[in-house]
Amino acid sequence: GAGVSQSPSNKVTEKGKDVELRCDPISGHTALYWYRQRLGQGLEFLIYFQGNSAPDKSGLPSDRFSAERTGESVSTLTIQRTQQEDSAVYLCASSYRASDTQYFGPGTRLTVL
Amino acid sequence: AQSVTQLGSHVSVSEGALVLLRCNYSSSVPPYLFWYVQYPNQGLQLLLKYTTGATLVKGINGFEAEFKKSETSFHLTKPSAHMSDAAEYFCAVSAVSGGYQKVTFGIGTKLQVIP
Numbered sequence: 335g336a337g338v339s340q341s342p343s344n345k346v347t348e349k350g351k352d353v354e355l356r357c358d359p360i361s362g363h364t365a366l367y368w369y370r371q372r373l374g375q376g377l378e379f380l381i382y383f384q385g386n387s388a389p390d391k392s393g394l395p396s397d398r399f400s401a402e403r404t405g406e407s408v409s410t411l412t413i414q415r416t417q418q419e420d421s422a423v424y425l426c427a428s429s430y431r432a433s434d435t436q437y438f439g440p441g442t443r444l445t446v447l
Numbered sequence: 448a449q450s451v452t453q454l455g456s457h458v459s460v461s462e463g464a465l466v467l468l469r470c471n472y473s474s475s476v477p478p479y480l481f482w483y484v485q486y487p488n489q490g491l492q493l494l495l496k497y498t499t500g501a502t503l504v505k506g507i508n509g510f511e512a513e514f515k516k517s518e519t520s521f522h523l524t525k526p527s528a529h530m531s532d533a534a535e536y537f538c539a540v541s542a543v544s545g546g547y548q549k550v551t552f553g554i555g556t557k558l559q560v561i562p
Contacts, residue, residue: 369552376537376552377555390547390549402544425489432541436491436550437493438491440489
C-alpha cells in the first residue's frame with residue numbers, strides 16, 4: 335500500500351495567517367505523530383495520537399498549535415496566527431502500534447514571511 | 448524522562464573508511480532504540496531497531512548497531528563508507544512514560560563521505 339502522505343508539500347504564508355497541514359497515515363496504523371524540524375535542527379515532537387485515546391499534546395509549543403485526528407485516519411495540524419519562527423518542515427509519521435517503527439511522510443515545508 | 452545524545456553534529460569520513468556515529472541514551476525503563484536516515488529533501492526512513500534479544504542489530508545498507516546497556520549506548524557503524532551513505536542520521540529512544548509511548552529523537556548527525 336501507499337506510504338504516509340502529506341499535503342501541501344510546500345506552503346508559503348504571511349505572518350498572522352492561519353495554516354492547515356494534512357497527513358494521511360498508512361492504513362491500519364493506530365499511532366500518528368507530528369514533528370517539527372527547523373533548519374539545521376533535530377526533530378521536535380509536537381503531538382501524538384494513539385487510536386481513540388486522548389492525544390499526547392505535551393510537545394505543542396503554544397496554544398496557536400492544534401491538531402485533530404478522526405479515528406485512525408487523516409490528521410490535520412493547524413497553526414493559527416503564524417509567526418516567522420514557525421517556519422520549518424513539519425513531518426508526520428505513523429506506526430502500527432506506538433512502540434513500532436515509525437513511517438515518515440515527506441513533510442510540509444512551511445515558510446512564514 | 449528520556450533523552451538521546453548524538454555526539455558530533457557533523458562527521459566526515461573517506462569513501463571506504465569505517466563509519467561510526469555515536470548515540471547515548473537515558474531511560475528509566477528498558478527502551479526500544481532506533482536509527483533513522485534522512486536523505487536530502489526526503490522524510491526519515493528506518494535503518495535498524497533494537498527491541499529485545501540480540502544486542503547486535505543489523506540493518507539496511509550494511510549498517511549495524513550494538514546495544515550496550517552498561518554504557519547506555521547504541522552506536523551505529525558500517526565497515527566501509529559509500530558515497531550514497533551521505534545523509535543525516537537520527538538516533539531515537541522509545542519507552543512508555545506517563546501512560547504514553549514517548550519517542551525522543553537526537554539532534555541528528557550529518558555524514559559527509561569524501562571521495
